Structure formats: C-alpha cells, structure tokens
Amino acid sequence: MTNRELKAKIAFTAIRASALIVVAVACLLILHIVVNGYKIVSWSFILDSPRRGMTAGGIFPAIYGTVCLIVLTLAFALPIGLASAIYFSEYFGSKWSSLVIITRAASNILAGVPSIVYGLLGLGLFVLLTGFGFSLLSSSLTLSFLTLPVIIAASEEALHSVPLAYREAALALGATRWQTVRHAVLPYAIPGMITASILALSRAAGETAPILLTGAAYFLPRLPTSIFDQFMALPFHIFTLSTQSVNPAITRPIQYGTVLVLISLVLGMNLVAIMIRAYYRKRVRALL
Amino acid sequence: MSSRLKEGKENLVERTKIQVKDLSVWFGSTQVLRGVNLDIKENRVTAIMGPSGCGKSTLIRTLNRMNDIIANCRTDGAVLLNGRNILDSTIDVVELRRKVGMVFQKPNPFPKSIYDNVAFGPKIHGMARGRELDELVERSLRDAALWDEVKDRLKMSALSLSGGQQQRLCIARALAVEPEVILMDEPCSALDPAATAKIESLMVSLKKNYTVVVVTHNMQQAARVSDFTAFLYLGEVIEYNDTKVVFNNPSNRLTEDFITGRFG
Ligand SMILES: Nc1ncnc2c1ncn2[C@@H]1O[C@H](COP(=O)(O)OP(=O)(O)O)[C@@H](O)[C@H]1O
Ligand SMILES: [Mg+2]
Numbered sequence: 001m002t003n004r005e006l007k008a009k010i011a012f013t014a015i016r017a018s019a020l021i022v023v024a025v026a027c028l029l030i031l032h033i034v035v036n037g038y039k040i041v042s043w044s045f046i047l048d049s050p051r052r053g054m055t056a057g058g059i060f061p062a063i064y065g066t067v068c069l070i071v072l073t074l075a076f077a078l079p080i081g082l083a084s085a086i087y088f089s090e091y092f093g094s095k096w097s098s099l100v101i102i103t104r105a106a107s108n109i110l111a112g113v114p115s116i117v118y119g120l121l122g123l124g125l126f127v128l129l130t131g132f133g134f135s136l137l138s139s140s141l142t143l144s145f146l147t148l149p150v151i152i153a154a155s156e157e158a159l160h161s162v163p164l165a166y167r168e169a170a171l172a173l174g175a176t177r178w179q180t181v182r183h184a185v186l187p188y189a190i191p192g193m194i195t196a197s198i199l200a201l202s203r204a205a206g207e208t209a210p211i212l213l214t215g216a217a218y219f220l221p222r223l224p225t226s227i228f229d230q231f232m233a234l235p236f237h238i239f240t241l242s243t244q245s246v247n248p249a250i251t252r253p254i255q256y257g258t259v260l261v262l263i264s265l266v267l268g269m270n271l272v273a274i275m276i277r278a279y280y281r282k283r284v285r286a287l288l
Numbered sequence: 289m290s291s292r293l294k295e296g297k298e299n300l301v302e303r304t305k306i307q308v309k310d311l312s313v314w315f316g317s318t319q320v321l322r323g324v325n326l327d328i329k330e331n332r333v334t335a336i337m338g339p340s341g342c343g344k345s346t347l348i349r350t351l352n353r354m355n356d357i358i359a360n361c362r363t364d365g366a367v368l369l370n371g372r373n374i375l376d377s378t379i380d381v382v383e384l385r386r387k388v389g390m391v392f393q394k395p396n397p398f399p400k401s402i403y404d405n406v407a408f409g410p411k412i413h414g415m416a417r418g419r420e421l422d423e424l425v426e427r428s429l430r431d432a433a434l435w436d437e438v439k440d441r442l443k444m445s446a447l448s449l450s451g452g453q454q455q456r457l458c459i460a461r462a463l464a465v466e467p468e469v470i471l472m473d474e475p476c477s478a479l480d481p482a483a484t485a486k487i488e489s490l491m492v493s494l495k496k497n498y499t500v501v502v503v504t505h506n507m508q509q510a511a512r513v514s515d516f517t518a519f520l521y522l523g524e525v526i527e528y529n530d531t532k533v534v535f536n537n538p539s540n541r542l543t544e545d546f547i548t549g550r551f552g
C-alpha cells in the first residue's frame with residue numbers, strides 16, 4: 001500500500017466512523033426511550049388526564065394541546081410561507097428590488113435566532129401588545145414565526161428545482177406570470193414545499209421555550225375550548241415532570257412514556273412527509 | 289422546395305409583418321445588439337444566421353419580449369408588429385406573446401400528457417372547451433405533422449416521445465393559441481438529421497398561414513428553408529437579403545467567409 005492509498009484509507013475510515021457514531025447515538029437514544037417507555041404507554045395513558053399531582057394517570061391534555069398547536073401553526077405558517085417563497089422565487093423582475101433583498105436577508109437572520117428569543121418576541125408581541133394573552137393563539141403564532149424561515153428557504157429550493165424551460169414555455173404561450181406559476185411551476189414544486197413544511201413543523205412540535213413563555217400551562221383541569229385558552233403540551237409536560245414535580249423519581253416512567261409519545265408524533269410526521277414525497281415522485285415518474 | 293420558393297415570389301405584394309428599427313440590447317453594461325434593422329415579411333420564412341454568441345437568440349427573444357424576464361436586460365429602438373411598437377411600455381405582453389409564438393432550442397414539453405401540452409395555451413386563454421378543444425388540439429397536431437404518430441396515445445406523457453416528436457409537439461402547442469408569427473430558436477440543434485428534415489419541411493409549409501422567423505447557425509438550413517436571410521455578426525446585421533442573393537452573391541466579405549465555412 002502506498003502512502004497515498006494509506007492516507008485515503010484512513011480518511012475513509014474516519015468518515016465512516018463518524019457516520020456510524022451519529023447513527024449509533026440516534027439508535028441508542030430511541031432504543032433507551034422505547035425500552036423504558038413502552039410499558040407505560042397504553043390506551044388509558046394516551047386517553048386519560050394526569051391524576052394525583054401528575055404522579056399517575058395519562059397525558060391526554062398534553063397530546064391534545066400539542067396537536068392543536070401543530071394544526072394552528074400549520075394554518076398560519078403554510079400559506080404565508082408558501083406565498084412568500086413564491087413571491088421571492090417567481091417574481092423575476094422584482095428579484096433585485098431592495099424590498100425583496102431586505103426581506104430575504106431578514107428571513108435568513110430569523111432562521112438563526114435561538115428559540116427562546118422567539119419566545120420573548122411572542123411574549124412581547126402576541127401576549128402583551130396585541131392582547132392575545134397566554135393562549136394557543138399566541139403560542140402558535142410564535143411557532144409560525146419560528147418555522148417560517150425554514151419553510152420559506154426549503155420551498156424556494158423546491159421552486160428553483162423546477163426547470164426554467166417550463167416557465168419559458170408557459171410565458172411564450174401568453175400565460176400571465178401567475179398562470180405560469182400556477183400551471184407550469186407549482187404542480188412540480190408543491191410536493192417538495194409541503195414535505196419541507198411538515199419537516200419544519202415537526203421540529204416546532206418539540207419546542208418548549210417559545211410556548212413556555214406564550215401560553216403553555218403547567219397543569220389544566222380542562223381541555224382548551226378556544227384559541228384564546230391556555231393549553232398543556234408534550235414538551236412542556238416533560239419539562240414539568242422532570243423538574244417541577246414533587247418527586248421526579250416517581251414520575252420517571254410517565255416521563256419516558258411522554259417522551260416516547262412525543263417522539264412517535266414527530267417521527268410520524270416525518271414519515272407522512274416522506275410518504276407524500278414518494279407518492280409524488282412515483283406519479284411524476286409514471287408520466288415520464 | 290425551390291418550386292415553393294418560386295410560388296412565394298410570384299405573389300408580388302410582400303407585406304412587412306415585423307419591422308425592427310435601430311434595435312440595441314444590453315445585458316448589464318455589455319451591448320449585445322447594435323442598431324439592428326430588419327424587415328420581416330408576412331407569410332415568409334426569414335432566417336437569422338451567424339456564429340454562436342453573435343446575438344441571434346437575443347434578437348429573436350426581443351420579438352416576443354422574452355428578454356423581459358432577464359433582470360438586467362435593457363432595450364433601445366423599436367420593433368413594429370403590424371405597425372405598432374411592441375417595445376412600448378403600454379403594450380400588453382401577454383397579448384403580444386399570444387400573437388408571436390416561440391419554439392425553443394431544446395424541446396421543452398411540460399411533463400403532462402400530449403393532449404394537455406397542446407391544450408395548455410387554449411385553456412389558459414379560455415379559447416375552447418370539450419369537443420371544440422379536442423378539435424383544436426387535433427388541428428394543431430395535424431398542422432405540426434404529428435397527428436398520425438400520436439393520435440392513439442394522446443393521454444400518454446409527452447416525455448415518452450422522441451426528441452423530434454417533442455419538438456413538433458412544441459410547435460403544435462405554439463400553433464394551438466393561433467399566433468400570427470412563429471419564432472424558432474435553433475429548433476433542430478438537438479435533433480438528428482431525419483427529425484431535422486421533418487421540422488424543416490414543416491417550417492416551409494407553415495408559412496402559408498404564419499410568418500416564420502428561424503434562428504440557425506447552420507447555413508445549409510437557412511439556404512434550404514428560408515426566403516430571406518439575415519447574417520448577424522457581433523450584434524450587427526452585416527447582410528440582409530433574398531436568401532438566394534445572400535448565398536449566391538453576398539455583398540459583404542464577412543458573409544462570404546461565413547457561408548464558405550471560413551469561420552463559425
Ligand atoms: N442573460 C444574459 N446575461 C448576460 N449576457 C448574456 C445573456 N444572454 C446572452 N448573453 C450574451 O449575449 C451574447 C449573445 O447571446 P445570444 O443572443 O444567446 O447569442 P446566439 O444566440 O447568437 O448564440 C453572448 O455573448 C452572451 O454571452
Ligand atoms: Mg442562441
């Protein structure tokens with residue numbers, strides 16, 4: 001073996017080892033949670049409310065709150081995110097206008113802001129200034145802000161991957177800019193845009209800091225009935241159980257169970273995203 | 289072919305369809321077209337030839353304002369279509385592009401069915417529906433000499449067609465919106481000789497109903513299909529005349545060098 005081959009071999013081994021470490025850590029983490037959590041997860045755990053100061057019972061209110069939060073965040077972030085991405089990427093002429101440059105830069109900066117800062121922003125803007133109070137509404141708006149930059153960036157990428165030739169073909173037939181976007185660009189970009197949005201949202205579903213400051217409650221006897229109510233949520237419930245409860249040791253099985261449910265929810269959303277993408281890939285291939 | 293040409297010449301009234309006047313185009317600070325003047329005759333095939341990079345695409349893309357989508361493109365001069373300046377800011381570009389169709393260098397069908405490709409234009413313009421649309425699609429495919437090859441598989445993907453068929457589909461798609469002018473930017477450069485021959489004879493037959501402008505860097509093609517030929521060099525029209533005159537008796541030394549293959 002020459003010196004060069006040896007070096008290449010060492011480099012490859014190192015790369016492979018680091019990849020393996022990532023996979024191993026992920027597997028260990030999930031395995032640990034499943035092993036410790038599966039015993040407690042049952043229908044009654046999922047469908048019951050916490051009892052006896054959260055040392056017994058289920059976690060239904062937290063699941064319900066998180067699902068409400070996801071749905072509302074989606075309702076706010078998806079239309080705004082997709083519309084902004086379309087605006088940035090498709091309105092060629094205005095691509096260099098200072099408004100677009102500023103907005104794009106702002107969007108990139110927002111993507112790097114820590115989530116606690118979003119929490120504070122939400123607290124100031126939605127809870128106090130606009131008077132939405134500690135509520136589902138304030139929290140989901142805050143989470144929308146958090147996910148928007150990711151949705152916009154990923155959607156823009158999906159739009160950019162649509163060949164320029166489709167746009168030219170449509171424009172040359174006398175299509176308006178919107179007709180071009182609607183009929184010659186979006187059909188091929190939408191699957192990617194939706195997939196990216198669901199992935200962004202699944203990350204938001206696990207955020208604690210932003211909802212802690214804007215509407216998540218430690219414990220509620222009733223489920224939220226309007227968007228102005230406070231709510232319980234899975235990540236915050238885990239935080240509460242492990243740091244605020246009278247005896248964290250007693251609640252440990254519930255903690256594992258809650259983590260397992262949260263991870264399943266997030267992985268489930270990822271799975272849905274992957275399935276949507278696979279479905280559309282197959283449909284496009286059928287046309288080839 | 290030459291008999292067709294004579295047929296054309298017998299018709300003495302030659303109406304100008306498009307008049308290009310002192311057209312200059314810049315991309316950023318680079319001037320790509322320098323004071324181009326050109327009279328494009330109705331129901332004739334006009335070829336624009338020249339070495340690559342001389343501005344042929346830029347010129348033809350000015351005729352339907354496709355350069356509008358290029359952010360740093362600036363245009364000066366006038367292009368009169370039926371006597372109206374299409375570079376005027378008050379012109380409805382959408383309406384213009386309906387009248388002036390375009391076929392691109394690389395066949396660019398949508399990843400839709402053959403039928404949906406041709407129906408795309410008529411649908412967005414609300415020109416026809418149902419039976420009427422079917423007829424319009426058939427007529428366009430017939431005019432593009434593609435109908436017989438695809439009539440049994442209209443629902444199949446356009447991408448399943450060969451390159452030459454795809455290009456004829458793109459021509460059919462352009463014809464379906466019933467334009468007056470058809471611009472073709474090196475429509476055969478991605479095709480084999482057999483497919484090229486089909487498109488070339490199609491160009492000649494199209495001039496009966498349309499005004500055809502074709503860009504080519506292949507001078508044999510220009511000689512075969514066109515009635516008039518412009519030779520473009522470094523953004524300037526060096527020579528513009530009857531195709532026969534340009535090829536048999538060019539008045540400029542550069543044209544002669546180009547058609548005898550000394551450069552290009
Ligand atoms: N979008 C653009 N931005 C900047 N320069 C361009 C652009 N498009 C074409 N050009 C330049 O303009 C010149 C003419 O290009 P083009 O019209 O495509 O030539 P042709 O079609 O004759 O090969 C070339 O030098 C090319 O590099
Ligand atoms: Mg070109």
